Amino acid sequence: MNDSVFANVDGEIATVILNAPERLNALNKDSWLRLGDVMESLSANDDLRCIVLRGAGDKAFAAGADIKEFETERANAKLAKIYGELVAKTMSAVATCRHPTVAMIKGACIGGGLEIAACCDIRICGQSSRFGIPIKRLGLVMAHAELDMLLALVGRSRALEILLEGEIFGADKALEMGLVNRVVSDDQVETEAYAAAGRIAEGAPLTARWHKKFALRLMEPEPLSDAERDEGYACFDTADFKAGVDAFVAKKKPKFSGK
Amino acid sequence: MNDSVFANVDGEIATVILNAPERLNALNKDSWLRLGDVMESLSANDDLRCIVLRGAGDKAFAAGADIKEFETERANAKLAKIYGELVAKTMSAVATCRHPTVAMIKGACIGGGLEIAACCDIRICGQSSRFGIPIKRLGLVMAHAELDMLLALVGRSRALEILLEGEIFGADKALEMGLVNRVVSDDQVETEAYAAAGRIAEGAPLTARWHKKFALRLMEPEPLSDAERDEGYACFDTADFKAGVDAFVAKKKPKFSGK
């Protein structure tokens, strides 16, 4: 398997792997393209209920953008905009994926890697994982679309602390900042990430997709349309709602079909 | 007293009681209606300075919406919309009540109960209280108006963690998430909730109402009008401002009239 990003599907749960361990899974143009394509393809797959994003190996989720390409693909503002729009498109594909996403973070979660994690719905990391966006050392700026995801997650003050000081910091600080949902011991990261994915996959899949869709929508300032408001009640016409209530009444575990 | 929701007024502090201990204070259509009515009536009462919301007994704030009504009042999308609009109206009555509100949380604070608590201004809970919105098991979705209150309180990532994983979690996790303002030992919940209400009631009541009104208003994306901006200075023409400054200068405790 030589792909820089690839997916494994195991039943209702897919795993997306950032796969360039020789450069701590740093993303180059090819990786950004593939990550976007993989996320779009998984998003369209009705059989899925959760996607876990992870880096290959134990040393990194992803260490950022591949530095080699700064002198080629991002050598000036014009080229950098083309590159940046590709990154933004991929980030959007991660953030708007229909299925819930869990970032499973071991080791370095830096720069573009941290941005990908920020686009996921839930972030679970190991005690020794490390975070940061040290681009002040490169004279580099996060474009608006990328910065917006960070602001949505940790707020203006924490985002500026990360960007202005440019420090690399640990898991406890990441939790304090609201950058991750949960810190576990290093040998439990995989177990906890798939346990979370399992809990998500057990739930009604349409419910998960609607909650994710509505939460994203409510971040936008435009008022809701009547049709959008009505979609808040569409679940009551689904087979899964009936299955859920029946199982609750019968004190059984529900079995959802996604219909 | 057989009402499913009722209020006790004690001087400047009212207590609203979700009163269905036989079902852990879960709310049915009648409770939602009554809660809305009670809040609107208290909101109009100029003599009040703070409202404490609580569940009857020690076992629950409220365990959610009454499951029995899923098969009657919420049997399909059309009926559910009518029910949902009633819930949204009640939530709005809690959130926009002129007087400050304190949710006093013991035991289960689940589903619709958690939503009501989220509409209050301050949440104080006991160490053994439990939180969650496990509607992924029912194939049920939080409509936009309800989800919006949760997002405003804990942000997108924490809201999705709560909804997608559907776990029941404890007070420390709730504090970490920003879901509650304060955790105290179980036997101190009542003491601390009424101490907070007392601190609020001691303050100038118009000040409290303006702060609450402005904070809600600033959550909306529409720009402020000149008249709205001017209201930010209306306090300087009140008798209470003069009473407050006089008391400060005289190093006495101020006595406010709400005028």
Next chain:
Amino acid sequence: MNDSVFANVDGEIATVILNAPERLNALNKDSWLRLGDVMESLSANDDLRCIVLRGAGDKAFAAGADIKEFETERANAKLAKIYGELVAKTMSAVATCRHPTVAMIKGACIGGGLEIAACCDIRICGQSSRFGIPIKRLGLVMAHAELDMLLALVGRSRALEILLEGEIFGADKALEMGLVNRVVSDDQVETEAYAAAGRIAEGAPLTARWHKKFALRLMEPEPLSDAERDEGYACFDTADFKAGVDAFVAKKKPKFSGK
């Protein structure tokens, strides 16, 4: 030096001192004016890379607005509006200063002092520092422009907790609320504040200014223009970007010119 607010410039780092230790650095009309002027003047200085804001002495960052002026400058709504617009203009000068700002907090950080700190990008405080906005005792209201900064920092529930209960609270509670970025031991506040300023000053100055500018801009609900989006890539045409990448490749410390 008798100025109520003044600045010391030491290389790339300026220090702004709220200087009225006889009243715990409480701000009067003259101080608000001077603080606004000082910040605007420093903002225009291209040689700067970071500004530290602090109070004179160890007892206070600033204890609020000078109480004496309540009976003169703020005796009624009309006068208070003039005063309030001056405060808002100064707050805006702090918040929109081109250079990153670090609030170094010792002792009392109360009322207007807390508002100034909230307008800074990063807040570092000592273990024994104290926070609060106890204006409920005065019958006084925070106008919208001031409240907005507090809401952006800690959210609606924490802001209302601070304003409605009106308590004075310590550094750990401030950290829990998200009111400060970092708590250190009292004798380390100065060291840590200037270490943070040093880390910021080491980075590319245009990068810092753009990040700050973009983060403020993204708080506004208006959609970005194409020109604004393009500014997200302008860094790639700077000399500092080339210097940063070259230094990275050469494994040397970059030297930035701000060009």
